[in-house]
Amino acid sequence: MVDRLVNSEANARRIATVENCFGANGQPLAIPGRVLVGEGVVTKMCRKKPKTRQFFLFNDILVYGNIVMDKKKYNKQHIIPLEEVKLENLEDDGILKNGWLIRTPTKSFAVYAATATEKTEWMAHINKCVEDLLKKTGKKPSLEHAAVWIPDAEASICMHCRKTQFTVLNRRHHCRKCGAVVCNPCSSKKFLLPAQSSKPLRVCLSCYDTLTKARANQDESTVSAKLNIPPSNQDSSGEDDSEDENDDGGKIGNLDKGLDNISIDEKPTFYGDTAEAPSDNSQQTPCSSDQPTSSDTCASNTCSDSVATCSDSAYDAGSCDTSTCDAGTSNE
Numbered sequence: 001m002v003d004r005l006v007n008s009e010a011n012a013r014r015i016a017t018v019e020n021c022f023g024a025n026g027q028p029l030a031i032p033g034r035v036l037v038g039e040g041v042v043t044k045m046c047r048k049k050p051k052t053r054q055f056f057l058f059n060d061i062l063v064y065g066n067i068v069m070d071k072k073k074y075n076k077q078h079i080i081p082l083e084e085v086k087l088e089n090l091e092d093d094g095i096l097k098n099g100w101l102i103r104t105p106t107k108s109f110a111v112y113a114a115t116a117t118e119k120t121e122w123m124a125h126i127n128k129c130v131e132d133l134l135k136k137t138g139k140k141p142s143l144e145h146a147a148v149w150i151p152d153a154e155a156s157i158c159m160h161c162r163k164t165q166f167t168v169l170n171r172r173h174h175c176r177k178c179g180a181v182v183c184n185p186c187s188s189k190k191f192l193l194p195a196q197s198s199k200p201l202r203v204c205l206s207c208y209d210t211l212t213k214a215r216a217n218q219d220e221s222t223v224s225a226k227l228n229i230p231p232s233n234q235d236s237s238g239e240d241d242s243e244d245e246n247d248d249g250g251k252i253g254n255l256d257k258g259l260d261n262i263s264i265d266e267k268p269t270f271y272g273d274t275a276e277a278p279s280d281n282s283q284q285t286p287c288s289s290d291q292p293t294s295s296d297t298c299a300s301n302t303c304s305d306s307v308a309t310c311s312d313s314a315y316d317a318g319s320c321d322t323s324t325c326d327a328g329t330s331n332e
């Protein structure tokens with residue numbers, strides 16, 4: 001799907017445009033062999049509410065960011081290696097439609113497309129890129145993935161003790177192991193989750209007990225040598241529960257807000273699906289037609305641009321030549 005785009009000038013221009021849109025705060029994206037497969041707007045389920053995000057699918061990474069100015073400026077760039085990605089379908093649930101999960105060892109989240117067709121396109125292209133990349137590198141798919149955080153709006157009380165009512169003072173926290181929304185006393189413990197952080201992270205009491213028992217059943221010296229497990233009460237950079245993207249108020253109960261922000265003209269574009277002019281003029285494309293002819297190809301065997309069709313008069317004559325082929329159109 002993307003082989004013919006690898007060294008094309010069009011691909012290089014697209015990647016340069018994406019880099020410019022993220023500005024100086026974004027990471028460089030142009031490397032040899034990288035192809036921009038597609039781009040578009042999807043709705044990402046963030047901690048407080050759904051928000052539209054610009055996604056860019058490359059043949060080896062998935063990049064997304066906040067939309068500052070549509071098609072001109074983005075920030076908060078996130079880069080996800082595709083070899084770590086696993087997709088899971090989400091059934092439609094009320095206002096939440098056309099969704100799927102993007103799971104990785106470090107972070108997992110739900111996204112929603114504007115239509116069922118766009119969902120199918122996104123999932124098919126991402127899965128194809130993941131499959132091709134794993135085949136190319138010989139690596140195995142990731143078996144362990146981070147939990148998907150349950151949105152704040154779905155929990156008015158602690159999901160562990162079932163007693164604490166969340167208020168301005170009793171704020172919500174998320175267990176990094178199961179993704180549940182819990183109160184501070186029910187998430188006072190921390191545990192090392194190496195795939196997510198080099199320091200212990202906040203977990204609920206249930207997950208802490210499960211993880212502690214699992215660790216106790218192993219040879220502690222071997223585990224310590226491999227994972228360098230520190231004491232569970234060590235200070236952690238994972239203390240902050242805030243979403244890694246800017247929240248704009250985050251009022252609870254607005255799950256539908258943001259889901260209708262994708263307009264019709266913001267349909268995703270997948271470049272591997274359309275024919276493009278070859279970057280090397282010496283490698284030109286044979287003419288073709290949906291109608292049968294007595295000659296399989298033009299007399300010249302080539303057209304000056306992308307796939308071209310031969311004229312009706314050429315079919316009558318049983319052949320065509322450069323005078324009856326026009327780049328991408330038919331002479332009538």
